[in-house]
Amino acid sequence: MKVIVTGAKGQLGSALVKNAPAGFEIIPLTRKNFDLRETDRLKQFLQDTRPDVVINTAAFHNTERCEEMPKDTMIVNSMIPSFMADMVGDWGGIFAFISTDYVFNGQKRGEPYYEDDEPDPINIYGLSKNTGEYGVKLLNSRHYIFRTSSLFGKTSKPLGNFVLRILDRARRENILRVVNDIFITPSYTNDVSLRIWEVIQNKSPFGIYHVANSGTTSWFDFAVEIVKLAGLKVEVIPISYQESNSKLRRPKWSPLGSKKLPPLRHWKEALKEYMDEL
Template identity: 40%
Template sequence: MKIAVIGAGGQLGSDIVKVLQGTGHRCYPLAHRDIEVADRESCAILRELKPEVVINTAAFHQVDACEDDPEKAFRVNAVGAKNVAEICAGIDATCVYISTDYVFDGTKKEGYVEEDPPNPLNTYGISKLAGELYTRRCPRHYIFRVASLFGVAGASGKGGNFVETMIAKARRGEKIRVVDDMFMSPTYTWNAAEVLLKAVEQGIDHGIYHLTNGGSCSWFQFAREIFTLLGLEVDLQPVSSAQFKQKAIRPRYSNLNNQKLKHLGLKPWKKALATYLREKGYLS
């Protein structure tokens, strides 16, 4: 298949491109300099390439910054998705949109399934839900909701990812305070990329899927596991989100139930974390 990857320089996009290298598919990696999803004319490159599948990982996903600049959030996450989906529909391509656990309000404790009604609490989540709705207008579409990503490339604009932030703080000998009342499903981008591509290759039914590593934890529990695996002694204390003021409201429980894709090889999050730490050379 001919597969275009938008956001190819990003954390998830770069792993999708790398996973594709080991397959017989032809990959067109599109970095931000190659395509601006918010600009319809720029998206015309997709018409020239005529891929059979377009994977759109581009996003403005700094959650607090989205509150300050909702226009940009909608330009990139919603109008960008619309531009890509419309071109995909026109060239008969499958449109793949990467969405987020933040489309949910976090009141359900036992893990959201795909059929649960979204109810985003912040501008980022609202703009991504709008992106999902535009993507659904393309007859062949997949929406993969991911969460709390960690990948070798690190997220642009976020200065890496949570795992790297924790390791850097520990190395500086800082006191580390992490919220213990917000729960999510940490997800390794390499494993997500492998399973996403398997799902597309197998031609599973079009629609929405939760693409996360198995299980869930609080951000504090996630940090503790990082330090346990690395054998690091750190001054780590749990705090409540009330003590850690942030601009955007965040869902308290955004755990995603990955049952629909688990059989394609989604690992439990602790295993995925250990694999990441080995990949980065922190563990042998």
């Protein structure tokens, strides 16, 4: 089985490459090969390679910048994935699209969002991913849509995830103010990648899957746990999202749960493993 992984140098892409099952031929595609927006090169590459599966992790996901750059956001997160899904469908290839909890509006309470909850994005990033989901579904029936949330894991970027950003701030500041009214499921790329491979390897029915660690937390409690595990003596103070002065509309509640897959381990256990390896 020949599998292209896009965004292969990213957090999730590199975990997918590392954890690929034996016998799978992995073709990592990174920005160094070419920018996916170079559609002629992309088309040629797909035609030459004729992969059985494409797992598309590459995305424009800096949510604040997405608001300023809606065209680039839509191209990278909606149009390119739809184009790839359509192309690989020509030879019966499977397209796996990595999507996000940000397709939801965040108004649910008390329980996580499940696969059959209705998306209703409230910012450009969420909209672009939701449109990408539609494109992929329409253009290739042999698709997987894996929605995940608040990723942390091995990254080549010094501040490439929330954990590293909190550690960096905690080493430079005496007091950290962190938002306590946004709720998420932090998810470890290692666990998410293994579950994605399981779904593909098991030839699970095509469709949408939520893949996130178990548990729900606020950004504040997530930060408290990071600081505690690192043994840092910094004071973490809860603030509201409004107090953070961000103009971006974010879902206030976007934990993910699955009705189709067994639960992954709790995010705290996964976080400990990740931080032990830092």
